[in-house]
Amino acid sequence: MKTGIVVKNMNGYFYVQGEDGTITECKVRGRLKKGRYSLLVGDRVIYGNEGTIENILPRRNELKRPHIANIDQVVLVVAAHAPDINSLLLDKLLVMIEHADIPLVVCINKSDLADETTAEIVERYQKVGYTVVMTSTYTGEGIDTLRTILDSHVSAFAGPSGVGKSSLLNAVEPNFAFQTGEVSDKIKRGRHTTRHASLYALNDHSFIMDTPGFSAIDFSDISPERLTSLYPEFMIYEDGCKFSPCYHEHEPVCTVKEAVESGIIHKERYASYLAIREEIVSQRKR
Known part of the structure; x- marks a missing residue:
């Protein structure tokens, strides 16, 4: 028997490295098909020479969308422009990854198109505590930094379509030769050039997972109580709230809301929190 990692799932076949x-x-x-969970890209498995997976080793973590497992970090990629950064979508993705308890890096690609708005967004998320790296496949900015971040990790690249994930992977390792696509002028979104989540070896101890672009996010397993803990900047102030739990919405004596009013917590971050909270509450009423 051998130990390996699932690098691709296609048409009912699993490719194990x-x-x-x-x-x-x-x-x-x-018998594994009737088990607790289905086999995912990133799973470590026991398999035989004849190509039969005999056992799935315990999973360290799991990301539901895209559905992958055993990730050391997520590189969440957005573009400075073309397409423009959607702050609400970015915060939704951050909440999803925080809920999975996976370390993350925010990568703002196409830095050659950056402007003052981009600089403000970088400052906003650095202030929260996220690692933010600026990259450009056109100028080469940040590619070496990104390569260092990826070393000795299993890293998933995720984010909306059209932000340049595949181009970034090609810049990190030209031998990957991922297919790239242009952003549609009509809908201002990228074409889905990645069809399946796949794991690629950057070197003997570093793997990169390219995942399909996505915009639909399911918060069905996140409670309103859990959501407050997925905004790191809230955690510093909520001990001063009068009520516990405090949802930082209509409650009096809420130190999180006070931090928003004073500009310590960014108003767009708070607005995204309220929007996501409303979505979670609405889902639970159905």
């Missing part, structure tokens, strides 16, 4: 770097096309043992 062994410790020697060899990739084997595998099928799943019947």
